[in-house]
Amino acid sequence: LQSVVMNRLRPALLLSLTLAAATAGAGEDWVMLPKARYSAPVPAAAVGGEDWAAELGRQFAILKRQPDNVEARKAAWVAAMRLGLFAQAAALEAPLSAEERRAMEGDIIALDIRYGIVDRNTLRGAERFSRLDQALTATDPLAAEFFTGKAPDSEDQRRLTDRLSALASRRRAADAVTLYETLLARDIPVPLWAERDIAGSYLELRRPQEALALYQRVVADNPDDFDANLGLFYALVETEQLDAATDHIDRYAARLPERRHLDGRYNGERLSADITADRVRIFADRLDEAQARIDARHDTIPYNSEARQSSARLALARGWPRQGDEMLRRTIGSDPINPALYADLSENLLTLQDWPAARAALDYATGLDRDNGAVRRARRSYELHDSYELHVEAGYGEGQDVNYFGSRDWSIDSFLYSRPIADNWRVFAHNYSASADFFGENQTWIRSGAGVEWRQNDWRLTGEINGGSGVKAGATGTVRWKPDDHWSFYGAAESVTNQIPLRAVADGIYASRVSLGTDWQQNESRKLALGAFSSDFSDGNLRTGVNAAWFERWASGPKWMFETTLGADASRNSLDASVNYFNPKSDHSVWLTAAIENLTWRSYDHSFRQRLALTGGSYWQEFYGTGAIQAIEYTHRWELERDLSLRYGIGRLLRPYDGEREGRNFANLVLLWRF
Numbered sequence: 001l002q003s004v005v006m007n008r009l010r011p012a013l014l015l016s017l018t019l020a021a022a023t024a025g026a027g028e029d030w031v032m033l034p035k036a037r038y039s040a041p042v043p044a045a046a047v048g049g050e051d052w053a054a055e056l057g058r059q060f061a062i063l064k065r066q067p068d069n070v071e072a073r074k075a076a077w078v079a080a081m082r083l084g085l086f087a088q089a090a091a092l093e094a095p096l097s098a099e100e101r102r103a104m105e106g107d108i109i110a111l112d113i114r115y116g117i118v119d120r121n122t123l124r125g126a127e128r129f130s131r132l133d134q135a136l137t138a139t140d141p142l143a144a145e146f147f148t149g150k151a152p153d154s155e156d157q158r159r160l161t162d163r164l165s166a167l168a169s170r171r172r173a174a175d176a177v178t179l180y181e182t183l184l185a186r187d188i189p190v191p192l193w194a195e196r197d198i199a200g201s202y203l204e205l206r207r208p209q210e211a212l213a214l215y216q217r218v219v220a221d222n223p224d225d226f227d228a229n230l231g232l233f234y235a236l237v238e239t240e241q242l243d244a245a246t247d248h249i250d251r252y253a254a255r256l257p258e259r260r261h262l263d264g265r266y267n268g269e270r271l272s273a274d275i276t277a278d279r280v281r282i283f284a285d286r287l288d289e290a291q292a293r294i295d296a297r298h299d300t301i302p303y304n305s306e307a308r309q310s311s312a313r314l315a316l317a318r319g320w321p322r323q324g325d326e327m328l329r330r331t332i333g334s335d336p337i338n339p340a341l342y343a344d345l346s347e348n349l350l351t352l353q354d355w356p357a358a359r360a361a362l363d364y365a366t367g368l369d370r371d372n373g374a375v376r377r378a379r380r381s382y383e384l385h386d387s388y389e390l391h392v393e394a395g396y397g398e399g400q401d402v403n404y405f406g407s408r409d410w411s412i413d414s415f416l417y418s419r420p421i422a423d424n425w426r427v428f429a430h431n432y433s434a435s436a437d438f439f440g441e442n443q444t445w446i447r448s449g450a451g452v453e454w455r456q457n458d459w460r461l462t463g464e465i466n467g468g469s470g471v472k473a474g475a476t477g478t479v480r481w482k483p484d485d486h487w488s489f490y491g492a493a494e495s496v497t498n499q500i501p502l503r504a505v506a507d508g509i510y511a512s513r514v515s516l517g518t519d520w521q522q523n524e525s526r527k528l529a530l531g532a533f534s535s536d537f538s539d540g541n542l543r544t545g546v547n548a549a550w551f552e553r554w555a556s557g558p559k560w561m562f563e564t565t566l567g568a569d570a571s572r573n574s575l576d577a578s579v580n581y582f583n584p585k586s587d588h589s590v591w592l593t594a595a596i597e598n599l600t601w602r603s604y605d606h607s608f609r610q611r612l613a614l615t616g617g618s619y620w621q622e623f624y625g626t627g628a629i630q631a632i633e634y635t636h637r638w639e640l641e642r643d644l645s646l647r648y649g650i651g652r653l654l655r656p657y658d659g660e661r662e663g664r665n666f667a668n669l670v671l672l673w674r675f
Contacts, residue, residue, distance in 0.1 A: 052079045052082040052083050053079075053083060055075070055079040056076055056079035056080060056083065059072045059073075059075045059076035059079060060076060063076065070094075070095055073092055073093070073094045073095070074094045074095060074096075076092055076094070077089050077092045077094035077096070080092065081104065081107065084107075084111070086104060086107040086108045086110075086111050087108060087111070089104060090104060090108065099155075102155050103155060105138075106155055106158055106159050106162070109135050109138050109139060109159060109162060110135075110162050112131045112132075112134055112135040112138075113131075113132065113135045113162055113165055113166045113169070115131050116129070116130075116131030116132035116133075116134075116135060116166065116169065116170075117132070117165075117169050119131050119132070120132065120169060120170075124337060124367075124368055124369070129170060132166050132169055132170045133170070135162070135163075135166050136163065136166050136167065136170065139159050139160070139162070139163045139166075142156060142159055142160065142163075143160065143163060143179065146160060146182070147182065152188070157188055160179065160183065160188075161183075161190060161191060161194050163179065164176055164179055164180055164183075164190070164194045164197060164198060165193075165194055165197045167179065167201070168197040168198060168200055168201045169197070171204065171371050173200075173201035173202075173204040173205050174201075174205060176197070176198055176201040177198065177201050177202060177205060177207075180194075180195075180198045180201075192217065192218050192221050192222070193218075195214045195217065195218060196214070196215070196218045196225070196227065196228050196231065198214060199211040199214035199215045199218070199228075199231055199235070200231060202214065203231070203234060203235060203238060204373075206238075206603075206604055208235050208238035208239045209239060211231070211235040211238075212232070212235035212236065212239055215228055215231045215232035215235050216232060218231075218232075219232050226269050226273075229248075229249075229252045229273075230272075230273075230276065232248060233245050233248055233249045233252075233276060233280070236248060237280065237283055238604070240558070240602050240603075242280065242283060242284040242558035243284075243558060245280055245283075245284075246277070246280050246281070246284060249273060249276050249277045249280055250277050252273055253270060253273035253274050253276075253277050256269055256270040256273055257270065258270050271301075271304070271306070272306065274297070275297065275306045275307060275310055277293075278290060278293045278294050278297055278310050279310055279313065281293060282313060282314060282317050283558075284557060284558045285556040285557055285558060285561070286556070286557060287314070287317060287318060287523070287524065287525070287556070288525075290314055290317075291314060291318070294307075294310045294311055294314050295311075297310065298310070298311050303334060305331050305334045305335035305338070308327055308330055308331035308334070309327075309328075309331050309335075309340075309341065309344075311327045312324050312327035312328045312331060312344065313344070315327055316344075316348060316351075317524070318523040318524055319485065319521060319523055319524050320485040320523070321348050321351045321352050321485065322352065322484060322485045323485055324348050325345070325348055325349070325352060328341060328344055328345045328348060329345070332345065337368060338368075339365045339366075339368035339369040339372045339374065339375050340365075340372060340373075340374035340375070341365075342361045342362070342364050342365035342368065342375075343361075343362070343365045343372065343374035343375045343377065343378035344374060344378070345361045346358045346359075346361035346362040346365060346378045346381070346382065347377070347378050347381045349361060350381060350382065350385055352457065353455050353456055353457055353458075353459075353460075354456075354457060355385075355420065355423040355424065355456075356423060358382065358385075359382065362375075362378050362379060362382055365378060366379065380642060381642075384642060384643055384674050385420070386419055386420060387419060387643065387674040387675055388416070388417065388418060388419055388674065388675050389415075389416070389417040389672070389673070389674045389675075390414070390415070390416050390417075390671070390672070390673045390674075390675070391414070391415045391417075391670075391671070391672050392412065392413070392414045392415075392669070392670070392671040393412070393413045393414075393668070393669070393670050394410070394411065394412045394413070394668065394669045394670075395410065395411050395666065395667070395668045395669075396409070396410045396666065396667045396668070397409045397410070397664050397665065397666040397667075398664065398665045398666075399662060399663065399664040399665070400662060400663075404501065404503060404581065404582040404657055405436060405502075405664060406436030406437045406438050406443075406502065406503075407437045407438070407439075408436065408437045409434070409435065409436035409437070409502065410434065410435055410436075411432070411433065411434035411435075412431075412432070412433050412434075413431075413432050413498070414430070414431045414432075415428050415429070415430050416428060416429045416430075417453070423456075424454055424455055424456045425452060425453065425454055426452070426453045426455075427450070427451070427452050427453075428450070428451050428452070428453060428462075428464075429448070429449070429450055430448065430449045430450070430451060430464055430466065431446075431447070431448045431449075432445070432446070432447050432448075432498045433445070433446045434446075434498070434502060435502075436502040436503075438502075438503065438506065441506075443502045443503075443505055443506040444469065444502075445468075445469045445470070445498070445500070445502060445505050446468045446469050447466050447467065447468035447469055447470070447474070447496070447498060448466060448467065448468055449464045449465055449466025449467065449474075449476070450464065450465060450466075451463050451464030451465065451476070458481055458482050458483055459479070459480070459481055459482075460478075460479070460480040461477070461478065461479050461480075462476075462477065462478045463475070463476070463477050464476040464477070466496070469505065470496050470505070470510035471496055471510055474494065474495040474496030475494075475495045476492070476493070476494045476495070477492065477493050478490070478491070478492040478493075479491050479492075485521075486520055486521055486522065487518065487519070487520055488518065488519040488521070489516075489517070489518050490516070490517050490518075490519075491514070491515065491516045491517070492513075492514065492515050493512075493513075493514045494512060494513045494514075495512050496510055496511075496512065497510075497511050497512060497513035497535065499511075499513060499535070500535075500537075501581040501582060503580045503581040503582070504537065504539075504579070504580070504581040506580070507539075507579070507580055507581075508538075509537055509538050509539050509581075510537075510538050511535045511536060511537040511538065511543075512535070512536045513533060513534065513535045513536070514533065514534050515531065515532065515533040515534075516531065516532050516533075517529065517530060517531035517532070518530055518531075524553065525552065525553035525554075525556070525563075526551065526552055526553070527549075527550075527551040528548075528549070528550055528551075529547075529548065529549045529550075529551075530546075530547070530548050531546065531547050531548075532544075532545065532546045532547075533545050537575070539575065539579065540574075540575055541573055541574055541575035541579070541583065542573070542574040542575075543571060543572070543573045543574075543583075544571065544572055545569060545570060545571035545572070546569065546570055546571075547567065547568065547569035547570075548567065548568050548569070549565055549566065549567040549568075550565070550566045550567075551563065551564075551565045552564055552565075552566075558599070559598060559599050560596065560597070560598055560599075561596070561597040562594075562595070562596050562597075563594075563595055563597075564592060564593065564594045564595070565592070565593045565595075566590075566591075566592050567590070567591050567592075567593070567617075568588070568589065568590045568591075569588065569589055570586070570587065570588035570589075571584070571586070571587055571588075572585070572586045573585060573586075582657060582658075584621045584622060584624075584658075585622040585623065586621075586622045587619065587620060587621040587622065588619075588620055589617055589618065589619040589620070589629060590617050590618055591615055591616065591617025591618075591629050592615065592616060592617060593613050593614070593615040593631075594613070594614050594615075595611055595612065595613035595614075596611070596612055597609055597610070597611040598610045598611075605639065605641055605642045606639055606640060606641065607637075607638070607639040608636070608637070608638055608639075609636070609637040610634075610635070610636060610637075611633075611634070611635040611636075611637065611649075612632075612633075612634050612635075613631075613632070613633045613634075613635070613651075614631070614632055615629065615630065615631035615632070615633075616628070616629065616630055617629035617630075619655055619656055621656070621658070621659070624656065624658055624659035625659065627655065627656030627659070627661060628654070628655075628656075628661075629653075629654070629655045630653075630654045630655070631651060631652065631653045631654070631655075632651055632652055633649050633650070633651030634649055634650055634651065635647060635648070635649030636648055636649065643673065643674040643675060644672070644673050644674075645671075645672045646669070646670070646671055646672075647669070647670040647671075648667070648668065648669040648670070649667065649668055650665070650666070650667045651665070651666050651667075652664070652665050652666070653666065
């Protein structure tokens with residue numbers, strides 16, 4: 001028996017002696033697990049002072065000589081428990097009371113939870129949760145009894161509190177919150193360290209207000225708690241208090257020393273807080289400020305994975321997916337088992353239309369940690385990519401009978417896309433319907449078609465066969481090429497175009513059309529566009545035109561944006577004969593639209609924005625001179641879910657036609673639904 005006991009305890013003795021040297025002067029609290037404190041019994045004759053490692057060694061020496069010494073075995077058990085060596089204490093088989101044995105079992109559960117949290121953060125695969133699952137299994141019967149009405153004693157309460165931490169760490173957020181709220185409902189106190197874990201579960205359940213209240217309480221009690229301060233930051237972000245979140249993380253980061261006191265090395269917590277402060281500028285749409293901070297950080301620590309990940313996220317926010325792809329791959333090289341990086345890479349590859357690579361990155365991220373928040377989001381993004389898609393644009397207008405649009409007009413343009421076929425292909429159905437009243441007579445234009453779309457990497461091509469009003473059959477083809485993060489080129493050819501005045505349709509006229517264009521986008525705040533078109537009417541008229549626009553976002557923040565678009569266009573018609581549709585010999589216009597947008601409400605994937613746009617400009621028409629253009633438009637935009645968005649607006653336009661100033665009220669709607 002003596003040899004068996006000593007062989008089982010020899011590793012514990014070595015660890016105890018190591019702890020004795022490492023914790024000299026640190027006191028008992030250094031080695032005790034905070035979640036497993038209790039008052040251990042102290043045999044009067046056996047324990048000398050509070051040097052528990054030395055005491056354990058003394059009792060082992062006694063047991064070596066006297067293996068049947070009950071008092072020495074009990075004293076060794078007390079010392080092992082004080083050192084946090086709970087499994088080793090259990091192996092001593094000391095004579096214990098029922099209360100002492102329950103306390104030891106509770107400590108072993110607490111230790112499993114602590115080690116389980118370490119395993120979750122460091123291991124991969126199913127084994128990363130084995131200790132946490134073991135601890136939860138040990139307290140499952142107690143939880144079942146508690147929910148059926150059992151009144152827990154102090155040891156039961158301790159185990160239930162530890163179970164809160166295990167459930168939260170196991171990402172069983174709903175179970176953790178249910179247990180926590182039941183404890184509170186039965187007036188059972190929950191310690192602050194457990195409330196910190198539950199705050200994270202509330203965030204996972206998208207209940208940020210409850211999380212915010214808990215984090216505020218924890219930080220008020222312990223202002224230096226790193227995890228609680230970061231949790232408070234994220235709770236502020238998720239309650240859309242982005243200014244408060246920015247202020248909090250800035251102040252907290254400034255409080256942390258840049259260097260560690262013991263060895264002078266850079267303080268990792270300070271770096272993480274600084275990088276979080278950099279990233280909040282992205283969340284808050286202060287991208288120029290984020291650019292300055294993140295670039296400076298990357299220049300200082302170019303090989304740090306957190307800094308590289310910030311650079312990648314900034315690139316994606318600024319509309320540079322290729323640069324983001326490069327940064328993500330470099331970051332993965334230095335942090336190859338980070339599931340969030342592969343998740344971000346997968347979403348970015350969807351933007352780059354590299355479908356097989358996106359799927360492979362998502363599969364790898366899922367293998368690393370399928371429950372990671374970024375992985376779940378990437379999985380949802382891929383599900384949306386792999387969905388049917390309905391896109392509808394509708395418009396309505398009212399004006400005078402003499403208006404070239406008619407006294408009342410409407411149009412609906414709808415596309416229904418299939419799910420992706422062999423990655424790159426989709427088939428679609430297309431319908432365009434329009435109607436207008438001219439002096440009490442209604443004119444309609446309806447065409448339906450079917451087509452195919454091909455998308456891969458830099459390219460998107462579509463082809464469509466259609467028929468209906470006008471001529472019996474028509475064909476449409478489009479192409480878009482995006483060779484880098486800044487340039488886009490596009491073109492379209494329509495044998496029968498829908499962009500034709502309905503007054504021309506009323507006279508039996510139809511038209512074909514070709515168009516070309518290019519965009520240059522510096523970032524999300526600056527874009528230049530240039531386009532040209534030619535429409536060949538069946539009555540012999542050839543209409544050609546060019547247009548240019550400069551978009552600039554001058555200010556943006558968590559709630560407000562201000563942007564302008566300066567545009568110019570010109571057109572010429574070849575037909576000299578008088579026709580019923582608007583057909584100026586030549587004309588041109590210059591206009592400026594200023595828009596202000598407010599994020600009125602947002603909760604995760606749901607949001608509501610309001611936008612007010614004012615337009616002023618000048619229109620010139622050959623033989624009729626110059627007149628003013630004025631317009632106002634008010635728009636709502638709803639993100640009802642990641643798979644459903646809706647935009648609608650109303651407005652009024654004033655401008656001259658053939659020298660006569662005319663007014664038109666209008667409304668529009670855009671729907672995108674993926675299902």
